[in-house]
Every structure is written in structure tokens, then in C-alpha cells.
Amino acid sequence: MTGSYGVEDRFARITITFSVLLLLLGGIFGLAQVINRAPYFELPSFLEVSPKTYYTFLTGHGVFLAVAIPIFWITGFTAYLAPRVLGKNLRGGLLRLSLLMMFAGAIMAAAAILSGRSAVLYTFYAPLKAHPLFYLGAALLVLGSWVFAAAFFLQYLEWRRENRGRGTPIAVYGLLTTFIVWIEATVPLVIDVLKNLLPMSLFGAKVDALEARTWFWFFGHPLVYFWLLPIVTLWYYMIPKMLGVRIFSEKMARVAFIMFIIASTPVGLHHQLVDPGVSAVYKYLQVLLTLVVASPSLLTAFNILATMEMGGKARGGGALSWILKQPWGNPVYAGLAVTFIVFGIGGLTGIINAGYQLNLLVHNTTWIVGHFHMTVATIVAVGYIAATYSLLAELFGKGVKWPRLALAQPYLWLVGILIFSFSYYIAGMEGAPRRMLNIEGAGGPPIPSEWIYTLQLGAVGGIVMSASGALAVLVFFYSLLRGGIAVARIAPNPHPEEGDPYHPLLENWRLWIAVAIVLILVAYIPTFYELYSRGLAPVSPVGV
Amino acid sequence: MEHEEGSTLEFVWITIVAAVIAGLAASMAYYGFAKGFNPVCNATPISIEDIEAGRFEPGVEEIAPGIYRVNIVARQFSFEPSEIVLVDPKRVEFRVVSMDVIHGFQIPGTSVNSMVLPGYIGVFVWEPPEGIEGEFLILCNEYCGLGHDYMRAVVKISSSSSLLEG
Numbered sequence: 001m002t003g004s005y006g007v008e009d010r011f012a013r014i015t016i017t018f019s020v021l022l023l024l025l026g027g028i029f030g031l032a033q034v035i036n037r038a039p040y041f042e043l044p045s046f047l048e049v050s051p052k053t054y055y056t057f058l059t060g061h062g063v064f065l066a067v068a069i070p071i072f073w074i075t076g077f078t079a080y081l082a083p084r085v086l087g088k089n090l091r092g093g094l095l096r097l098s099l100l101m102m103f104a105g106a107i108m109a110a111a112a113i114l115s116g117r118s119a120v121l122y123t124f125y126a127p128l129k130a131h132p133l134f135y136l137g138a139a140l141l142v143l144g145s146w147v148f149a150a151a152f153f154l155q156y157l158e159w160r161r162e163n164r165g166r167g168t169p170i171a172v173y174g175l176l177t178t179f180i181v182w183i184e185a186t187v188p189l190v191i192d193v194l195k196n197l198l199p200m201s202l203f204g205a206k207v208d209a210l211e212a213r214t215w216f217w218f219f220g221h222p223l224v225y226f227w228l229l230p231i232v233t234l235w236y237y238m239i240p241k242m243l244g245v246r247i248f249s250e251k252m253a254r255v256a257f258i259m260f261i262i263a264s265t266p267v268g269l270h271h272q273l274v275d276p277g278v279s280a281v282y283k284y285l286q287v288l289l290t291l292v293v294a295s296p297s298l299l300t301a302f303n304i305l306a307t308m309e310m311g312g313k314a315r316g317g318g319a320l321s322w323i324l325k326q327p328w329g330n331p332v333y334a335g336l337a338v339t340f341i342v343f344g345i346g347g348l349t350g351i352i353n354a355g356y357q358l359n360l361l362v363h364n365t366t367w368i369v370g371h372f373h374m375t376v377a378t379i380v381a382v383g384y385i386a387a388t389y390s391l392l393a394e395l396f397g398k399g400v401k402w403p404r405l406a407l408a409q410p411y412l413w414l415v416g417i418l419i420f421s422f423s424y425y426i427a428g429m430e431g432a433p434r435r436m437l438n439i440e441g442a443g444g445p446p447i448p449s450e451w452i453y454t455l456q457l458g459a460v461g462g463i464v465m466s467a468s469g470a471l472a473v474l475v476f477f478y479s480l481l482r483g484g485i486a487v488a489r490i491a492p493n494p495h496p497e498e499g500d501p502y503h504p505l506l507e508n509w510r511l512w513i514a515v516a517i518v519l520i521l522v523a524y525i526p527t528f529y530e531l532y533s534r535g536l537a538p539v540s541p542v543g544v
Numbered sequence: 545m546e547h548e549e550g551s552t553l554e555f556v557w558i559t560i561v562a563a564v565i566a567g568l569a570a571s572m573a574y575y576g577f578a579k580g581f582n583p584v585c586n587a588t589p590i591s592i593e594d595i596e597a598g599r600f601e602p603g604v605e606e607i608a609p610g611i612y613r614v615n616i617v618a619r620q621f622s623f624e625p626s627e628i629v630l631v632d633p634k635r636v637e638f639r640v641v642s643m644d645v646i647h648g649f650q651i652p653g654t655s656v657n658s659m660v661l662p663g664y665i666g667v668f669v670w671e672p673p674e675g676i677e678g679e680f681l682i683l684c685n686e687y688c689g690l691g692h693d694y695m696r697a698v699v700k701i702s703s704s705s706s707l708l709e710g
Contacts, residue, residue, distance in 0.1 A: 121687050125645070127644070127645055127662060128646070128688070128689065249554055252554055274658050275584070276584050276587035276664055280582045283585065284572065284576060284577075298557075357572060357581055360655045363657050364648055365685070433648075435686075437693055438694070442693045444696035445681045447681065537663030539592060539644075539662040542644050
């Protein structure tokens with residue numbers, strides 16, 4: 001399966017390098033935020049930010065790190081890996097068009113944010129209004145990613161026609177799931193932008209706050225699975241590969257991916273549990289589906305741990321010493337394993353957020369911030385970066401210049417995220433609000449003393465996380481300049497010993513997409529029926 | 545044999561996962577629908593013009609001893625009333641509206657936590673724990689613009705027994 005992938009590789013080099021640049025920018029914003037919001041933290045005046053700067057940074061932090069990086073990195077990673085696994089090229093014209101659209105969109109959105117005229121945060125709840133370029137840019141970025149998805153789907157369908165009766169290799173299976181979920185996620189976003197947000201921003205059209213919020217979270221939750229799924233794919237693909245074993249259960253892995261397809265989307269209302277205007281029964285229904293979508297993560301936890309155990313024992317480990325026999329000294333393995341551990345903890349706290357009653361205690365508190373830094377932030381800053389270390393040799397032809405620093409990076413992050421997130425969890429349980437710069441000096445009764453030391457400790461964790469992020473950026477660019485050694489190989493082995501298992505039911509994408517659509521309709525038709533039958537309550541937009 | 549053992553483990557794990565999920569779902573349903581402990585769900589549309597015209601009056605009203613109705617108007621960047629006084633509250637019905645963008649209404653340390661959506665009157669009930677006393681912070685917990693941090697109010701809760709003692 002050797003071929004020439006020059007066009008794909010150029011695409012991947014551009015998007016992955018751009019992702020690391022965005023990590024630098026978004027990381028600087030994050031550092032500024034975490035130290036500025038810690039109560040009674042004495043900062044030198046040149047590090048202090050105004051509310052306008054703070055909320056602009058917060059918008060950039062969310063949009064760059066949680067929307068732009070995943071889109072650029074995942075498309076690049078897929079462009080590198082899928083052709084090598086399937087032995088087929090992607091259509092070059094579509095790749096070029098997609099790159100053009102994504103960059104145009106990203107630049108428009110970045111200009112709207114960095115000009116300070118779109119401090120609406122990453123959730124851009126209407127009727128708070130950003131500059132029109134913010135919405136146009138976001139839409140163009142997403143449409144560009146659709147063009148890429150089209151190229152990927154076409155490539156896969158072609159492979160399937162030529163390989164009837166063969167099972168889809170797990171790497172492509174996972175990436176296909178990623179892009180199917182991405183389409184599910186972004187259709188509601190595009191509807192929201194076209195129907196509500198652009199007319200609001202361009203012409204001052206009135207908009208219903210609850211309707212726009214509902215479309216947003218219809219997009220916002222499956223978005224988190226888009227971030228996650230390439231890393232789940234890498235766990236299933238790279239961990240057994242690096243340990244020299246097969247996945248404990250190939251079938252269970254595929255079942256987990258299918259469950260992500262059917263249950264990632266009809267769950268957005270668990271972000272709206274305290275929204276007036278949505279009935280208890282409809283909220284509860286989506287909480288139920290949220291618990292269902294927790295199950296593929298639990299299946300994955302079991303399957304990956306069992307695979308690690310098999311691998312550790314094959315390397316001479318015993319009943320427990322298999323844990324020590326993991327290749328902890330390899331930066332790629334270490335990064336994937338750290339992501340796996342941290343995501344496990346973060347995922348469990350997600351069940352609390354989605355708890356129909358418990359949500360009242362943590363909604364819009366720093367608990368949520370602790371949760372999504374253990375999940376998405378770790379996926380980006382450790383998971384994507386781990387794979388990028390490997391690509392430095394294979395894709396960029398350079399290798400890693402400082403493998404020891406690359407190895408330290410995920411462990412440093414582990415220390416930082418544990419301090420940061422647990423501090424923010426505790427502060428959140430005590431009711432400390434997220435998204436607030438001046439917590440201690442804004443009037444009213446004094447703030448609870450628990451908020452003070454926890455948020456200060458959180459700042460310490462944030463500084464450690466920033467140091468880890470800085471290491472990642474440094475290792476990446478210095479390696480590009482100087483070259484180094486290969487640390488792991490992501491490209492498939494040239495002669496796979498056994499073929500992938502073929503289960504007709506698990507290869508029936510059409511069936512599972514249909515099930516997903518049915519579940520989405522079941523979950524959302526009642527909500528929208530309630531909203532529209534009551535009559536919308538549109539209000540005028542308000543600038544920041 | 546190895547394969548058989550693997551399948552049994554898988555089956556056991558899937559059973560555990562299903563049982564945990566069923567247990568969580570059942571407990572949430574029990575507290576929500578049998579015990580009536582639900583987050584804010586009710587809303588009636590109201591236009592900002594109607595609020596301006598006085599069809600929604602901010603203020604605190606004691607309907608019966610310990611039974612309160614509190615109407616809150618949220619706007620960038622304040623709550624009206626900015627001070628809520630409750631004596632021996634047993635049941636407080638909050639009705640919240642916004643004059644501009646989405647706000648939040650939270651009393652940290654309690655289960656009072658609701659979005660405030662412009663265009664809607666959100667209605668929810670709080671049954672404070674018995675013997676609760678003191679000054680509690682009310683804050684907007686949804687970003688609403690550059691002055692968001694300063695959008696705060698206070699609820700002062702006293703019990704009549706301690707008033708007599710005092």
C-alpha cells in the first residue's frame with residue numbers, strides 16, 4: 001500500500017502547523033485569564049487586563065482552542081492517515097477548496113475577535129451581538145470542513161466498492177465516525193447562523209433567545225465528540241500498535257463508535273437544564289440519552305485498559321506489574337495514556353453536570369470549567385500534540401529535536417490539570433461563577449472564603465498547564481528548524497498480519513445514521529414544537 | 545479459551561454499565577417526578593415593551609406567612625430589587641425577566657440557579673432549608689457584557705425567633 005500523497009501531506013502540514021500556532025495564541029489568552037481572575041492575586045500592572053481585554057481573550061481562548069484547532073488539526077490528521085490506511089488518494093481539488101474556505105473563515109473570525117468587537121464568548125448567546133464577520137467566518141470555517149468531509153466520504157465509498165466483504169480498518173472507522181458526528185453537529189449551527197445570528201448582526205433583526213440557545217446546544221454537545229473521537233481512534237489504533245498486541249475486543253470498539261454516532265447529538269438540552277421554557281419531561285428525556293452516550297466511553301475505558309493489560313503482560317508484566325511495563329518513556333504513548341486517564345476523570349464529572357438535579361449546584365460555576373479542561377483541553381494540548389510529535393518525523397520529515405522535553409510535556413500537563421481542575425471543581429461546588437474577571441471586588445456581600453484559595457490554587461495549576469503548552473509549541477517549532485529523531489510511527493505497518501474483522505451489521509453506516517436521525521427527531525421535535533407552538537418571543541440585539 | 549474468557553468479561557462489564565446507568569436514570573426520575581424536585585422549567589412569553597409599560601412589577605410580596613413571591617427584573621448590569629428581605633421563608637416563588645440579554649440568577653450555596661431569558665418570565669420555586677439566616681450573595685452567572693462582574697444583589701434572610709431574642 002505505498003502511494004504518493006504529496007497533496008494530502010501538504011494540506012496536513014499546513015493545517016497542523018497552523019493548529020500549533022493557534023495553541024500558542026489561545027494558550028497565552030488562557031494564562032492571562034487564569035491569573036487575572038484569581039481573587040487577591042497581586043499581579044504586576046503590565047499583566048493586568050481590563051474587562052474588555054479579558055472577555056476578548058476568553059472569546060479567543062474558546063473559539064481558537066475548542067473550535068478552530070480541532071477543525072484544522074483533525075482535517076490535517078485525517079488527510080495524513082486515511083489515504084495511507086486505505087491506499088487511496090483524496091481529491092486534490094476538494095482539499096484545496098476546503099483549505100481556502102477554512103483559512104478565509106478563520107481569518108475573518110479571528111479579525112472580528114481580535115479587533116475587540118466580538119467579545120461574545122465561545123457560546124455567542126443571542127441577543128448579545130458580535131461583528132458580522134464573526135458569524136460569517138465561523139460559518140465559512142465549518143463549510144470548509146464539510147468540503148473536506150465530502151472528500152473523505154468519497155474516498156471511503158470508493159474503497160468500499162473495491163473491497164466488498166472487508167472490514168473497515170479501525171483507524172478509518174474512528175475517523176469516519178468523527179466526521180459523521182461533525183455533520184450531525186454542524187447542521188444546527190449553520191441553521192442558527194443563517195436563520196438567527198447573521199440577520200441579527202447584519203440588519204438588527206430580532207431573535208428569540210431560547211430558540212437560538214437551543215440551536216446552539218444542538219450543535220454544542222456533539223461538537224465535544226468531534227474533539228474527542230480522533231483521540232478515541234488513536235487509543236484504539238495506536239495503543240495496541242505500540243504494545244504489539246491486538247485490541248482486546250475489535251467488536252466492542254466498533255460498537256462504541258456506533259453508539260457515539262447514534263447518541264452524541266440528541267443530548268444538547270443537558271446544557272439547558274436551568275432554562276425556563278423547556279418542559280421537565282423533555283429535559284429528562286435528553287438526560288436519559290446523555291447517560292446512554294456515556295456508555296461508549298465506559299466501553300472504551302474497559303477495552304483500552306484490557307488492551308494495555310494484555311500488552312503489559314506480553315512485555316513480561318504480572319498481575320499488576322503490567323502497569324509498569326507500559327512504554328511510559330515514549331512521548332507519544334505517554335501523551336495518549338495521560339489523555340486517557342485525565343479524560344476518564346473528566347468524563348465521570350460530566351455525569352454530574354448532566355445530573356438532572358445535581359446540575360443546579362454546578363451550572364455555570366467553575367465546576368464546568370474544571371470538567372471541560374480535563375476533557376477537551378487535555379485532548380487538544382496533550383492528545384493532538386502527542387500525535388503531532390510522531391508526525392514530525394513521518395509528515396514533516398524532521399523528527400523530534402528534544403525527545404525528553406516532549407516526554408516531560410504530558411506529565412507536566414497531568415500535574416497542572418490535576419491542580420487546576422480539582423481546585424475549580426471545589427470552587428464550583430461552593431458556587432463560584434465561571435466567566436467572571438472581578439470576583440472579589442464587585443460589591444455585594446463578601447464572597448465565600450472557599451472561592452479565594454481554590455481559585456488561587458487553580459491559577460497555579462493554570463501556570464503549570466501553560467508551561468506544558470509552551471513546551472509543546474517549543475518542541476514543535478524547534479524540531480521543524482533542527483530536525484531530530486522519530487518517536488513512534490502512526491502510519492500503518494506495511495504488512496498487517498491479519499485483516500480487520502468484518503461484521504455486516506457494524507459496517508452498515510446507512511442503518512446507524514438512520515437510527516441517529518430518528519433519535520435526534522425524537523429528542524428535538526417536542527422541544528421545538530413546544531417553543532414554536534407557544535409563540536416565539538423575539539427581542540432586539542444588544543452590542544457588547 | 546482466551547476468547548471465551550474475554551467475552552464473559554465483556555458481558556459482565558456491559559451489565560455493570562447498564563445497571564449503573566439504569567440506577568442513575570431511575571433516581572433522577574424518582575426525585576424529579578415523584579418528589580417534584582425539578583429545575584426551572586416554566587416560562588410565559590412577555591415582551592420588553594410590556595415590562596416597560598409596568599405589566600411586570602419588580603418587588604417582594606409575602607402572600608401568606610413565610611410564602612413569598614419575588615419578581616426580579618434583570619438588566620445590564622443590575623437586578624431590581626437589589627435587596628430582597630425574607631423573614632422565616634418557607635416557600636419562595638421567583639419570577640425572573642430580562643430587559644436586554646441573557647442573564648443568570650444564582651444564590652451560591654443554594655439550589656437557586658436559573659437562566660434569565662429576555663422575552664420570557666421564568667418561574668421557579670425555592671424551599672429554603674429550615675433555620676436559614678444571613679446575607680447571601682445573588683449574582684448573574686451568565687456573561688452578559690463587559691459589566692457582568694458587577695451585576696449582583698443581596699438576599700437577607702432572618703428568622704423571627706432570633707429577631708425576638710435580639
